[in-house]
Amino acid sequence: MNIDSQAMENILLVDDDPLTLALLATTLRQAGYTVVTAVSGLEALVAAEREAPDLAMLDIDLPDMSGLELAIKLRDLQGLPFMFLSAISDAHIVETAVEYGAVGYMVKPVDISSLMATLKASLARAEEIKRLRKTESHLTNALATGREISIATGVLMAHYRTDRHTAFDIMRSQARSQRKTIREIANAVLSAEETINQFHTAIQAKKKNV
Structure with missing residues (x-):
């Protein structure tokens, strides 16, 4: 052979x-x-x-x-x-x-001849599946990244009464100065916002109990 x-x-x-x-x-x-x-x-x-x-x-x-x-x-x-x-x-x-x-x-x-034909077809299908999974993974990550950055930009706009371009530019500057990705900075903003909201909820509950 x-x-x-x-x-x-x-x-x-x-x-x-x-x-x-x-x-x-x-x-x-x-x-x-x-x-x-x-x-x-x-x-x-x-x-x-x-x-x-x-x-x-x-x-x-x-x-x-x-x-x-x-x-x-x-x-x-x-x-x-x-x-x-x-x-x-x-x-x-x-x-x-x-x-x-x-x-x-x-x-x-x-049957050996049938085996080789089936194997080649199976490998082609396997490669197609891998490409689809890779594309799906990249798409999911891209969508997640875009969503996080968009939400974080909105948070900064609301807190500091600024426009979207300025808010995004600040996150990008922070990312460069801290040697991080914009997504990491966006996640930090969202995490801080969540923590502040938790404190706000706790304070409001305490006021009601006073």
Whole structure:
């Protein structure tokens, strides 16, 4: 089999059958992939944290936990995309795998040509998911940052009866002088405002009790 020099993705291969594990690992390595193997769910979790693979290929039946359980852990803990290998061709299992977020599903014994095609499609889908998550994360951070700065600017405008440009310019100057980001200064303003409001509430309550 020719080695594809462009295929350098790291695959986490998990199967408790030593023969199947060895065959698949050898095949994938010959195709140019980096392969990390594991024979149990716990071993897979440790390997995933250590190696940071691009995709996990999981057997449905494992000795310490099901492949579905392992998939959830890998997804929730590390955001790792996964596909399943199973000796059972069951519509319900396939449907469940899709619901869990699997990017691929193959029935054993695996046909090598089908395996490579499915793997490439799964890796493409995994890369798409990673890009979407990264974009979503950046968007969330940007929106959060913009919201915090906007609110903090409004707080300064209200307290010091100034315009928005002046309030923002003051925060930017403070950020430069303190070697902090504008977001950090905005958070400090909001934190101070919250503390003042707490004191105000406490003082008002005390006045009522006098």
